[in-house]
Amino acid sequence: MSLFENDEYRWRETYFVLIEEGNRPSGKALQDALAELGGRYQVGEPAVNEEGLVESLTLYSPDDNSAMDVTYLEGEEVIEQRTELADELKQSATNDEERAVLARLPSCNARLDVYHFEQVNYFGDEDEEEEFLDPGSLLIVLERLAELCGGIAIDPQTGSPLP
Numbered sequence: 149m150s151l152f153e154n155d156e157y158r159w160r161e162t163y164f165v166l167i168e169e170g171n172r173p174s175g176k177a178l179q180d181a182l183a184e185l186g187g188r189y190q191v192g193e194p195a196v197n198e199e200g201l202v203e204s205l206t207l208y209s210p211d212d213n214s215a216m217d218v219t220y221l222e223g224e225e226v227i228e229q230r231t232e233l234a235d236e237l238k239q240s241a242t243n244d245e246e247r248a249v250l251a252r253l254p255s256c257n258a259r260l261d262v263y264h265f266e267q268v269n270y271f272g273d274e275d276e277e278e279e280f281l282d283p284g285s286l287l288i289v290l291e292r293l294a295e296l297c298g299g300i301a302i303d304p305q306t307g308s309p310l311p
Contacts, residue, residue, distance in 0.1 A: 157265035165257035167299035209285035222258035
């Protein structure tokens with residue numbers, strides 16, 4: 149079940165990890181890589197295709213009052229995003245790291261979408277929500293996904309790669 153269908157969570161933002169289609173992880177590899185992050189995360193059972201490659205996975209970070217849905221996507225939408233990102237980076241790349249990302253972009257033809265959710269907490273009056281979201285768990289997961297898949301983690305708000 150997607151967290152979009154869970155009233156205990158509210159969607160906050162979506163990040164991307166651009167990858168090569170051939171680096172799509174198996175559901176087991178993704179589950180194992182995220183489980184290695186330690187007890188801070190509760191990793192769900194992945195949805196996989198007939199070859200065992202990941203389609204989606206949900207993980208929770210209770211200490212950070214957050215959770216994430218990770219989904220795999222390929223096709224025209226990814227190619228369009230890659231092209232737009234390359235155009236932006238061509239104009240703004242100022243250091244070797246950004247130029248290295250620019251050089252890798254043409255081979256990225258798939259992505260992992262990471263939907264970040266905040267756990268909704270109510271104390272007393274249900275109309276008074278308090279925010280306890282810590283983005284640290286998201287950044288750790290993005291780094292692990294990029295490492296696992298040889299990908300590029302992207303902050304879509306700025307259109308820039310994450311370090």
